[in-house]
Amino acid sequence: MITINQIPEFRKAIPIIERIEEAGYEAYFVGGGVRDTLLHLPISDVDIASSATPSEIQRIFPVTFDVGIQHGTVMVLYEKKTYEITTFRTESKYENFRRPEKVNYVRSLEEDLKRRDFTINAIAMDRFGNLEDPFDGQTDIEARLIRAVGNPIERFREDALRMMRAARFMSQLGFQVEEKTKEAVLDYHPLLSKIAVERIREEWTKLLIGRNRKGGIRFFVETRLFHMCPGFQNRDKELIDLALFPLQFQTPLTAWTLLVYFLGIPDDEVDGFLRGWKLANKQITNVRKAYHALKIRLDRFWDYALLYETGIKIALEVEEMITGFGMVNDLNHLLEMDKTLPIHRIQDMKINGQEVMHVLGFTRGGPYLGKILADIKDRILAQTLPNDKAQLKEFILKRRFIYLDEVYKKTVQVEGLHLMQETEDFDFPVLGTSALIEFVEDSCKEMMAGVVEEDKISIGTFISLQHSNPALLHRTIVVEVRVKALKEKTVTFSAVVKQDDTILAIGEHTRKVVDKQNFMK
Ligand code: ATP
Numbered sequence: 001m002i003t004i005n006q007i008p009e010f011r012k013a014i015p016i017i018e019r020i021e022e023a024g025y026e027a028y029f030v031g032g033g034v035r036d037t038l039l040h041l042p043i044s045d046v047d048i049a050s051s052a053t054p055s056e057i058q059r060i061f062p063v064t065f066d067v068g069i070q071h072g073t074v075m076v077l078y079e080k081k082t083y084e085i086t087t088f089r090t091e092s093k094y095e096n097f098r099r100p101e102k103v104n105y106v107r108s109l110e111e112d113l114k115r116r117d118f119t120i121n122a123i124a125m126d127r128f129g130n131l132e133d134p135f136d137g138q139t140d141i142e143a144r145l146i147r148a149v150g151n152p153i154e155r156f157r158e159d160a161l162r163m164m165r166a167a168r169f170m171s172q173l174g175f176q177v178e179e180k181t182k183e184a185v186l187d188y189h190p191l192l193s194k195i196a197v198e199r200i201r202e203e204w205t206k207l208l209i210g211r212n213r214k215g216g217i218r219f220f221v222e223t224r225l226f227h228m229c230p231g232f233q234n235r236d237k238e239l240i241d242l243a244l245f246p247l248q249f250q251t252p253l254t255a256w257t258l259l260v261y262f263l264g265i266p267d268d269e270v271d272g273f274l275r276g277w278k279l280a281n282k283q284i285t286n287v288r289k290a291y292h293a294l295k296i297r298l299d300r301f302w303d304y305a306l307l308y309e310t311g312i313k314i315a316l317e318v319e320e321m322i323t324g325f326g327m328v329n330d331l332n333h334l335l336e337m338d339k340t341l342p343i344h345r346i347q348d349m350k351i352n353g354q355e356v357m358h359v360l361g362f363t364r365g366g367p368y369l370g371k372i373l374a375d376i377k378d379r380i381l382a383q384t385l386p387n388d389k390a391q392l393k394e395f396i397l398k399r400r401f402i403y404l405d406e407v408y409k410k411t412v413q414v415e416g417l418h419l420m421q422e423t424e425d426f427d428f429p430v431l432g433t434s435a436l437i438e439f440v441e442d443s444c445k446e447m448m449a450g451v452v453e454e455d456k457i458s459i460g461t462f463i464s465l466q467h468s469n470p471a472l473l474h475r476t477i478v479v480e481v482r483v484k485a486l487k488e489k490t491v492t493f494s495a496v497v498k499q500d501d502t503i504l505a506i507g508e509h510t511r512k513v514v515d516k517q518n519f520m521k
Pocket residue numbers: 030031032033044045047115116117118121122159161162
């Protein structure tokens with residue numbers, strides 16, 4: 001007997017049962033709520049079982065949602081709370097070891113309790129707190145045992161998910177699995193492969209955040225259930241490491257991130273692994289972010305760029321995770337950093353795509369826009385560029401040839417002084433390589449002069465040219481240079497020198513940006 005009035009969740013739901021009874025049907029509290037109350041644990045939800053069929057329930061209550069009418073469940077809205085009311089039913093014939101599509105409704109509570117998974121979950125309570133416990137669930141609660149209702153083999157053959165639920169309850173409640181029930185799991189674990197991965201995932205996630213994760217995972221490994229799960233084949237060692245990791249997982253995100261970490265999944269396989277478990281796209285993105293940040297955080301503290309990418313909510317979870325590795329965390333420092341983060345979202349940048357286009361004189365967008373905005377974002381986060389509209393505009397304008405991959409062209413007239421000294425052997429003029437080098441260097445220098453800050457200059461550090469054709473005297477040649485690579489302070493250009501359609505030379509030139517003052521000295 002439970003003093004029902006002392007448990008607000010049940011007390012508030014008593015009128016629902018009264019209403020069903022007034023309509024001439026039976027109704028009881030069942031499932032986890034009753035079990036957890038007997039364990040003096042807080043209850044997560046109040047489930048109700050009734051002899052009324054779903055359509056009869058719908059007639060009794062004005063507002064209902066059919067969440068699982070094919071399994072006999074109707075959701076009822078009462079006093080701003082929702083309750084799942086499931087019609088008494090038996091297990092009908094199982095096909096392929098999966099829950100049947102059709103259900104058989106019955107009018108007897110005892111029949112309904114018989115089809116429930118474990119004795120601890122097969123206790124019903126009426127609106128006065130009287131318990132109906134035909135399988136001695138209370139004894140098993142006291143002994144802290146998870147025992148199948150009836151013959152475990154039959155029950156697991158009916159619905160193989162129950163094996164996974166045993167592991168989940170073990171972790172959640174810190175119970176042991178009764179010997180015969182455990183043996184049946186060991187013998188019938190391959191049947192789990194018949195179960196939809198979404199249903200397995202629900203139980204696995206609850207197992208991971210349970211307070212006895214260690215016991216739950218041990219059972220999951222010992223009974224070989226893990227072999228039936230996506231990406232777990234032969235990963236027992238890693239799963240045990242996860243089991244022993246000294247941190248209570250508070251959220252599914254933390255649980256999945258550390259799972260991925262302990263399995264050592266390469267970055268480019270994380271998506272595939274999580275998709276195998278049918279996680280929602282949003283969750284996959286969050287795990288990917290947390291996993292990336294965790295690996296960096298194990299090495300060093302956050303910087304603005306990493307915090308921006310990760311977002312404060314996920315970052316705080318990662319900061320909790322590192323305590324499991326014996327590291328000291330600093331949530332306050334992280335929160336402070338977030339307060340001074342120059343931008344939290346791309347929209348916080350003081351320049352947008354339209355304005356970038358305008359600065360560059362374009363009327364159309366394209367991949368270049370994303371590239372520019374990403375570069376600007378990185379610089380703002382690295383604090384090398386202030387988030388100030390005028391300064392951002394000026395910066396973009398200066399770097400246009402880099403951003404737009406523009407070719408810088410310089411035209412020069414070929415004169416006698418550019419010719420090679422030792423050209424007497426030839427009966428046509430040959431443009432000297434040293435002159436070519438000078439043309440290329442000059443072009444690059446001019447291009448750089450437009451971009452470097454007032455107090456900086458660029459100096460050439462490397463040049464290589466393949467000079468393959470002679471040039472005609474008194475005609476123009478065109479030097480074309482473009483940025484090939486850009487590292488912090490060094491720019492590498494590729495160069496082509498042409499006369500009409502003939503390529504005279506191709507090559508590469510590198511320049512380094514230095515302080516004007518220092519260089520002069
Ligand atoms: P939680 O606290 O996580 O809600 P719960 O025991 O209420 O735990 P639910 O999944 O909400 O678990 O299921 C409610 C009840 O329905 C269970 O207590 C059990 O009696 C029954 N049940 C759920 N799934 C199964 C199943 N696969 N086979 C048999 N009975 C089940």
